[in-house]
Amino acid sequence: MRLSKMLKMIFLALAYIFFAFPLYWILSSAFKPTFEIWGQLTYFPQKIELRNFIKCITGAWGEALMNSLIICSTNVALCLILGFFAAYAFTRFKFIGDKHLYFWLLTNRMAPAAAFTIPFFGIYTGLGLWDTHIAVILTYTLFNLPLSIWLLSGFFTNIPRELDEAAEIDGFKLPSYFRRVIIPLMKPGIGVTIFFLWTFSWTEMLLASVLTSTRAKTYTVQLMLVLAAMGFGIDWGAAAAAGLISMIPAIVAIYWVRRYILAGFTFGRI
Amino acid sequence: MRGKAVIALLVIPALIVVAFNAILPVLVVFNYSFQTPFALIVTWVGLDNYIKVLRDGDFQAALVRTLLFAAICLVIEIPLGIALAELSPKRGVLGGIIMTMLSLIIVIPWITVGLIWRLIVIERGPLQDVLGRLGISYTITDPTWAFWSLIMVDVWHWAPLVYLICLAGIQTLPEPLILSAAIDGATPWRKFRYITLPHIKPQITFVTLLRFIDALKVYDEPWVITGGGPGKTTEFLSIYIVRRSIGGGYAMGPASAASLVYLLMIIVLTWILMLVLTGGKGLLER
Numbered sequence: 001m002r003l004s005k006m007l008k009m010i011f012l013a014l015a016y017i018f019f020a021f022p023l024y025w026i027l028s029s030a031f032k033p034t035f036e037i038w039g040q041l042t043y044f045p046q047k048i049e050l051r052n053f054i055k056c057i058t059g060a061w062g063e064a065l066m067n068s069l070i071i072c073s074t075n076v077a078l079c080l081i082l083g084f085f086a087a088y089a090f091t092r093f094k095f096i097g098d099k100h101l102y103f104w105l106l107t108n109r110m111a112p113a114a115a116f117t118i119p120f121f122g123i124y125t126g127l128g129l130w131d132t133h134i135a136v137i138l139t140y141t142l143f144n145l146p147l148s149i150w151l152l153s154g155f156f157t158n159i160p161r162e163l164d165e166a167a168e169i170d171g172f173k174l175p176s177y178f179r180r181v182i183i184p185l186m187k188p189g190i191g192v193t194i195f196f197l198w199t200f201s202w203t204e205m206l207l208a209s210v211l212t213s214t215r216a217k218t219y220t221v222q223l224m225l226v227l228a229a230m231g232f233g234i235d236w237g238a239a240a241a242a243g244l245i246s247m248i249p250a251i252v253a254i255y256w257v258r259r260y261i262l263a264g265f266t267f268g269r270i
Numbered sequence: 271m272r273g274k275a276v277i278a279l280l281v282i283p284a285l286i287v288v289a290f291n292a293i294l295p296v297l298v299v300f301n302y303s304f305q306t307p308f309a310l311i312v313t314w315v316g317l318d319n320y321i322k323v324l325r326d327g328d329f330q331a332a333l334v335r336t337l338l339f340a341a342i343c344l345v346i347e348i349p350l351g352i353a354l355a356e357l358s359p360k361r362g363v364l365g366g367i368i369m370t371m372l373s374l375i376i377v378i379p380w381i382t383v384g385l386i387w388r389l390i391v392i393e394r395g396p397l398q399d400v401l402g403r404l405g406i407s408y409t410i411t412d413p414t415w416a417f418w419s420l421i422m423v424d425v426w427h428w429a430p431l432v433y434l435i436c437l438a439g440i441q442t443l444p445e446p447l448i449l450s451a452a453i454d455g456a457t458p459w460r461k462f463r464y465i466t467l468p469h470i471k472p473q474i475t476f477v478t479l480l481r482f483i484d485a486l487k488v489y490d491e492p493w494v495i496t497g498g499g500p501g502k503t504t505e506f507l508s509i510y511i512v513r514r515s516i517g518g519g520y521a522m523g524p525a526s527a528a529s530l531v532y533l534l535m536i537i538v539l540t541w542i543l544m545l546v547l548t549g550g551k552g553l554l555e556r
Contacts, residue, residue: 012354015354016371019375021396022387022426023374023375025386025389025390040394082287085281085283085284086280086283090281095281108288108292110483113487113489113508114507114532115508115511116529117512117516118307118516118522118529119294121516122298123295123298139291145284145288199377206490206508220379223381224493227381227385227494240385240389246379246382
C-alpha cells in the first residue's frame with residue numbers, strides 16, 4: 001500500500017514536470033534576446049527584455065493580429081448562429097434523413113486540411129476571393145459548423161421538450177420564445193461552444209497559409225512565415241514572444257468558461 | 271404541423287454552408303486528380319496521377335509513417351490520459367492548477383506548440399542538455415530521435431485532452447456506487463477496474479476516435495520542428511501533399527490524387543475503428 005502510494009506520487013510528479021516545463025520554457029524564452037536563445041543555454045533569462053513583445057504587436061505582426069481577430073470573431077458568430085438553429089431543429093423535430101444528415105455533418109470533422117488545400121486554393125482563386133477575409137471565414141466553417149451543431153445539440157437535449165409545448169400554448173411566437181426562454185437557458189452551452197469554435201479558428205494555420213498572402217494573413221501564418229526562415233536569421237526572441245501572445249486568447253477563454261468546460265464534455269453527448 | 275417550413279428554414283442554411291465547403295472541394299479535387307490542373311493546357315490523363323503517386327517511394331513511406339505515428343500516439347496517450355484523470359487531485363488549489371494547466375495546453379495553437387518544442391529540442395537546447403547529463407546523446411538531426419521527439423510532442427499536446435474528457439466522465443460517477451465500493455473495501459485498483467473504467471467507456475471511445483483522426487491529420491508540429499527532415503525521414507502524408515503541390519512542387523495532379531487517397535484512408539480507418547470500439551453498433555445508436 002505504501003509502495004503503491006509512492007509510485008503514484010512519482011508518476012504524477014514526473015508527469016506534471018513534463019507538462020509544465022514547455023510552458024515555462026516559452027515564457028522565459030519570450031523575455032530573452034535572440035542571441036541568448038542561440039548562444040549558451042540559460043535556464044533563466046539573464047536580462048528581462050520587453051523588446052520582443054513590442055515587435056510582435058506592431059508592423060506586419062499587428063496587421064496579422066487584426067486579421068486573425070476579424071476572421072475568428074466573424075467565423076464564430078456565423079457558426080454559432082447557423083449551428084444554433086440547425087441544432088434546435090435536429091433535436092426537436094423528426095424529418096426525413098435527419099440521422100444521416102446529422103452523421104454526415106459530423107464526418108466533416110474528419111476532413112484533413114492538407115487534402116483540402118488544393119481544391120480550396122482552386123475554388124477561391126476561381127471566385128476571385130483569394131487572400132480575402134471571406135475566404136478564410138468560409139473555409140473554417142468546414143470544421144467549425146459541424147462542431148457547433150454537435151455541441152449545441154447536446155445542450156438542447158437537456159432542455160425539456162415540454163417547455164416548447166408550454167410556450168406554444170402560452171402563445172409565444174418562435175422568435176420571442178428563442179429570445180426570452182431558450183437563449184437564457186442555453187447560456188452555458190453557448191459559452192462552451194464559443195470557446196471551442198474560437199480555439200479552432202484561432203489555432204488553424206495550414207488552410208490560412210494557402211488561402212492568404214498579405215491582405216488577410218492571420219497571426220499563425222505570420223508566425224509560420226517567420227519560422228520558415230529555417231535555421232538562419234530566425235528572430236527566435238520575437239517568435240517566442242509571438243507564440244506567447246498567440247496563447248493569450250486561450251488563457252482568457254479558459255478563465256471565462258472554466259466552470260463549464262467539464263460540463264461541455266459531458267452534456268455534449270460524448 | 272406548421273413545422274416543415276420552419277425546419278427547412280432552420281437547417282438548410284447550415285447545410286448549404288457545409289456542403290459548399292465539404293462536397294464541392296471533394297468534387298473539385300476528384301476532377302483535378304484525373305487532369306494536369308493549373309497547367310497552361312489542361313489535359314485529361316486518366317489514372318496516371320494515381321499510378322504515379324502509388325508508385326512513389328516517398329508517398330509509400332509517408333503513408334506507413336503516418337499510420338505508425340497515429341498508432342504509437344494512441345497507445346501512449348490514451349492510458350496516460352486515463353491515468354492522469356484517475357490519479358490527479360480533483361479538488362483544492364492543486365486540483366485547480368492542474369486542470370487549468372492541462373486545459374491550457376490543449377488550446378495552444380498547433381504551430382506555437384511546434385515552436386515551443388523546437389526551442390526545447392534544438393541543438394544545445396535544454397533537452398539535449400538534460401539527457402546529456404544522464405549520459406544519453408540526443409540530437410534532433412538523427413532520424414530516429416526526430417520521429418520519437420514528434421511523438422513526445424503529440425503526447426504533450428493531446429494526452430491532456432484524454433485527461434479532460436475522462437475527468438468529465440469520472441465526475442459523473444454516481445455517488446452511491448463509490449460509497450458501496452468503499453464499504454465493500456474495494457482496493458483502488460479494483461474500484462478503477464470494475465467501476466470507473468466501465469463507466470467512462472463512452473468517453474474513452476470518443477476520445478480514441480478523435481485522437482486517431484487528428485493524429486492522422488498531423489501537420490503543424492512536424493512542419494515547425496523537423497520540416498519533415500532530416501531528409502524526408504519525418505515526412506507525414508499531409509506534409510507530403512503540401513510539399514508536392516502548393517509548398518513548391520506544383521505537381522497538382524498527383525498531389526490531388528494523393529489527397530483523395532488520404533481522405534479515403536481516414537474515413538475508412540475511422541469507420542473500422544468506430545465499429546471495433548462500439549462492438550459494431552456505431553455512434554448514433556442511443
